Amino acid sequence: MAMRKQRMAVSVLALLTLAACGTESGSGAGSGDSGDSGDGSGTVRTGPSLSGVHWNVSSLTVGGKKTTAPAGAHVEIGPEGKATGNLGCNRFTAEVRIEGDKVTVGPGTTTEMGCEEDVQQFEKAMGRAFSGELKAAVADRSGGKALTLTTAQGDSIALTSEPPVPLTGTTWKVTGLVSGSDATSLPAGTEKKAHLTFGKGGSVEGNLGCNSFHGKAAVSGSTLTFGPLASTRKMCAEPEMDLERALLGVLEGRTTYEIDHRSLSIEGKGGKGLDAAAPAAKG
Known part of the structure; x- marks a missing residue:
């Protein structure tokens, strides 16, 4: 039986607003620092595998200022070139193309639920950062992986992988x-x-x-x-x-x-x- 995720009105928005709501990739954990490719114990790879991983958005650094992401912010990238996610308030879907270590984010859709002011500000900043061409770097670290997406202007989004939660014991x-x-x-x-x-x-x-x-x-x-x-x-x-x-x-x-x-x-x-x-x- 098909299960619903969130029953909200969805509308096509400009890329800036869409991207503000995050990205997804199927199975993730932990938290990381923006601009950080790992804890120093791993190896940064070119052309990382980004799909099939649940990436928690841990922080965003814009103009040298780091902001911690809202709880629940995450990104998932499917093999068909669709990114879905949540930034702690609104959900989104976007077109994504991955070529080596280059990630190109295209237009998509987002829900339009009202958010707290600080979350709205974070989503706007993410809209400016998570758009167009980004450079991806993945590093192995204790308990999972760290992903950093960097814009041409040097701003960065830090994400970490997290395994799925089991039904029992949770x-x-x-x-x-x-x-x-x-x-x-x-x-x-x-x-x-x-x-x-x-x-x-x-x-x-x-x-x-x-x-x-x-x-x-x-x-x-x-x-x-x-x-x-x-x-x-x-x-x-x-x-x-x-x-x-x-x-x-x-x-x-x-x-x-x-x-x-x-x-x-x-x-x-x-x-x-x-x-x-x-x-x-x-x-």
Whole structure:
């Protein structure tokens, strides 16, 4: 079953705005310094393999000033020449061509969600840096790889690779609810309360927004089959109870799930679902 990533209106924008929202490459970790090609223990290579790696954007240096990237900023480059990503607010898609150590970024699309002012400023700066021809340098380092993209003006974007997050053993924080093709944010005041963790033995436990719960969740391919869930019986404010009822409607019987690096989507009966995220890596 096809799973939705983020249900937002997408529009074609100028390259400056598009590029401001980051780039992606399938499997990454850690953080790095802009302009840094590694920790000194690796070898910088010409013509690096950039696709198939999830690159976390760690920082941006423009005019000698370094700015740390917003949490969740990342880039993924597919083999078909498409870059997708997120800079901590908006998602984007862009055309990318890789020739040796030269990366050429073309036009694409981006979501138009409102962001906090500091994130918007970062995205604008990224728009100026992540465009046109860039020179790529990759260095091996402890725990992964470091990528530096440098503009003709000497500005640079620092990225680091990070492996994908496993379903089991990860604390997934619920970030949104889904109904068919529509995604909504959590009820006000409940944003950080609901979470779930899957055990290797087919167990699941967590919190529904008000009450804690535990039960069984059998994993088979892209399917999660939930058994009856046992929970505590506290009464909470209406927003928490609304969230709890919505989650109980999702975590029931046979569902499908998909992991996109640090994002988890679960879809149950009637198109009811949830989106969740793993905590950012520390590095």
